[in-house]
Amino acid sequence: MDKLDSMRLLVRVVERQSFSAAASDLGLPRSSATTAIKRLEERLGVRLLQRTTRQVTPTLEGDAYYHRCKAILAEVEDAEAALAGGEVRGLLRIDVHGPMARTFVLPGLPAFLERHPGLTLHIGEGDRFVDIVREGYDCVIRAGEIADSDMVVRRLAQSHEATFASPDYLARHGTPRTVEDLDGHEMIGFASSRTGQVLPLEFTVGGELRTVTLPCRITVTATDTYAALARMGYGLMQAPRHGYARDLAAGTLVEVLADHPPSPTPISVLYPKSRQLSPRVRVFIDWLVETVAPRL
Numbered sequence: 001m002d003k004l005d006s007m008r009l010l011v012r013v014v015e016r017q018s019f020s021a022a023a024s025d026l027g028l029p030r031s032s033a034t035t036a037i038k039r040l041e042e043r044l045g046v047r048l049l050q051r052t053t054r055q056v057t058p059t060l061e062g063d064a065y066y067h068r069c070k071a072i073l074a075e076v077e078d079a080e081a082a083l084a085g086g087e088v089r090g091l092l093r094i095d096v097h098g099p100m101a102r103t104f105v106l107p108g109l110p111a112f113l114e115r116h117p118g119l120t121l122h123i124g125e126g127d128r129f130v131d132i133v134r135e136g137y138d139c140v141i142r143a144g145e146i147a148d149s150d151m152v153v154r155r156l157a158q159s160h161e162a163t164f165a166s167p168d169y170l171a172r173h174g175t176p177r178t179v180e181d182l183d184g185h186e187m188i189g190f191a192s193s194r195t196g197q198v199l200p201l202e203f204t205v206g207g208e209l210r211t212v213t214l215p216c217r218i219t220v221t222a223t224d225t226y227a228a229l230a231r232m233g234y235g236l237m238q239a240p241r242h243g244y245a246r247d248l249a250a251g252t253l254v255e256v257l258a259d260h261p262p263s264p265t266p267i268s269v270l271y272p273k274s275r276q277l278s279p280r281v282r283v284f285i286d287w288l289v290e291t292v293a294p295r296l
Helices: 003-016 019-026 030-044 060-083 098-105 109-115 167-173 223-231 241-250 279-291
Strands: 049-051 056-058 090-096 119-124 139-143 151-159 161-165 201-205 208-212 237-240 254-256 265-272
Touching (some): 003 019, 003 030, 003 049, 003 056, 003 060, 019 030, 090 098, 098 139, 098 223, 098 241, 109 119, 109 279, 139 279, 161 167, 161 201, 223 237, 223 241, 237 241, 241 254, 265 279
Parallel strands (some): 090 139
Antiparallel strands (some): 049 056, 139 265, 151 265, 161 237, 161 254, 201 208
């Protein structure tokens, strides 16, 4: 293993806090990763990592070397991309909620990968806020206001929200024409991944935002289940309008209170402040800016 490969391995071990996870990311046997780091420490004459049964953390010298390695590797990537005519290479690890992956990423993915044949892509899907560095992701795409000061947050677009219900539900409860008509209605509870609290419904009335919490028999944490329950007639739901065009066309869901929409939801891409933006991440973010807004 040459010096650059050793640097890449060390960076991955520090970020993943695990030899096994780092080795898996780089396609190496765990034993090879352990041996390579040991030889690196012997060559430098310092201990770079503290090993426990639960995790691996950098020493003071290891942390300083890690940050120098990150900068060097980013410069190498830039230099290689320039010599290759701007072509970027390597593994790009992103995390995005499942519905957003299918709406924003997958439709344009063939053109993106054709444009960058040297890239390989790992897509993680979750309804939670991942630890980008600890879990080895380069960037994440998220909906909603972001309050994490440790991340660079780049706004991609605003997603227009709507209120939906099934025809069966409306036949039983009536179709509300105003927010005041919601008395006697029910909603499907959607619990925040950050607070665990059920989010209220939002409605714009006279230019001001009004929140309403209705009775709910079922509370969920996953958007797919949320939508499935709405189709089954368990109550009102609010979600990005662009994600339910097929339901509206097929009549499985109906938009209600269209004159009183919820507040729009920002769609953002996040990456660590401490991490120099690599060419892989840069071209991906540029592509998102180019392709996400037109889909909303």
